[in-house]
Amino acid sequence: MTEVIDTAAQIGSIWIGRRFNGPPDSANGGYACGSIAQFIDGPARVVLRKPPPLETELAVHRVGDVVSVLYEGGLIAEARPAAPSVVVPPTWPTFAEAERATAAHPWRGQRHMLSDCFVCGPERSDGLHVTPGPLEPDAAVTATPFVPDDTVADPGGTVPLEIVWAALDCSSYPASAFKDTLCLLGTLSVTKWQAITVGKRYVAVGWTLSVSGRKHHTAAALIDDDRNIVAESEAIWVAI
Numbered sequence: 208m209t210e211v212i213d214t215a216a217q218i219g220s221i222w223i224g225r226r227f228n229g230p231p232d233s234a235n236g237g238y239a240c241g242s243i244a245q246f247i248d249g250p251a252r253v254v255l256r257k258p259p260p261l262e263t264e265l266a267v268h269r270v271g272d273v274v275s276v277l278y279e280g281g282l283i284a285e286a287r288p289a290a291p292s293v294v295v296p297p298t299w300p301t302f303a304e305a306e307r308a309t310a311a312h313p314w315r316g317q318r319h320m321l322s323d324c325f326v327c328g329p330e331r332s333d334g335l336h337v338t339p340g341p342l343e344p345d346a347a348v349t350a351t352p353f354v355p356d357d358t359v360a361d362p363g364g365t366v367p368l369e370i371v372w373a374a375l376d377c378s379s380y381p382a383s384a385f386k387d388t389l390c391l392l393g394t395l396s397v398t399k400w401q402a403i404t405v406g407k408r409y410v411a412v413g414w415t416l417s418v419s420g421r422k423h424h425t426a427a428a429l430i431d432d433d434r435n436i437v438a439e440s441e442a443i444w445v446a447i
Contacts, residue, residue: 218246219267221276223259226333227373229324229392233258236392237326237376241369243267243286244397246274252289252396256282289396294426294439296412300342300350302432305410308350312340313385320389327377335359337374339413341382349382353409353429366403371429375440378411379427383418390423390444401437408432421446 221242229235240253246267259265259276265283268275274286300308314322315329315338322328329338339349359370375397384390403409413427423444428436 216268216270217266218269218274221265221267222263223261223265225261227325228261229326230258230320231323232261234261235325235373235376237373237395238369239284240286240376240392240395241367241372241397243274243276243284244372245368247286247288250289250292250396250398251286252394253284253286254394255284255392257284258391259283292396292398292426292439292441294428294441296348296426296428296430296436297414298342298348298412299430299434300410300412302352302408302410304342305350305352305412308340308342309336309338309352310340311343312338324377326373327380333358335370335374335377337377337411339378339380339382339411341385342412347382347415349378349380349413351378351411353378353411354407355403355405355409357405360405364405366405368399371399371403371438372397372440374411374429375427375438376442378413378429379425379440379442379444380413381415381418381423381425381444382413383415384423384444384446388446390446392442393422393445394443395440396442397438397440399438401431401435403429403437409437416441
């Protein structure tokens with residue numbers, strides 16, 4: 208069945224700069240999803256159909272409550288409102304524990320498809336440095352610090368939605384996939400409860416909810432120094 212997009216319903220466009228890559232030649236999945244989610248009022252769920260291209264104008268269309276992103280007539284992603292998720296982390300790591308976890312990221316020093324990701328690439332000088340690593344003794348849970356700087360904030364010091372989504376994206380990467388496989392983001396849902404600001408310290412914790420074949424259903428949360436969950440997500444990752 209061929210999906211028909213109402214081209215008369217275009218409501219805008221998005222442009223993702225090269226800085227915000229995930230794989231070398233396409234956007235970080237969370238950043239792309241967050242850019243699309245801005246066309247949804249409130250919490251959203253975004254499904255990526257194809258890798259979002261960089262440095263390219265992507266048309267945004269709305270039909271009912273569904274927002275679609277197209278490039279050269281092809282469907283890149285779909286977004287729709289999603290009921291708020293309430294996900295409870297299995298553990299609440301401290302900032303120091305998150306620092307130790309990110310230092311133990313198992314792919315440090317190795318070259319792979321996501322080595323230079325804007326979000327999790329450990330060597331990116333202009334990235335977010337949200338590089339999850341295993342928490343001990345529970346290696347099934349990951350953590351990483353997140354301290355946003357003013358290069359990813361608006362003039363008032365607030366971190367925009369697409370950066371919040373990006374941080375939760377890589378934080379939700381399945382810990383089991385560090386062993387012998389590589390996954391790409393398929394679906395991401397985010398609920399932001401509080402504003403996230405420059406200079407504040409946050410911990411991102413991620414864990415797996417279930418695995419079915421190549422699909423990993425995961426969750427992640429951003430926690431501030433007062434032990435509040437400020438944003439949370441659920442994701443589907445697909446092993447390649």
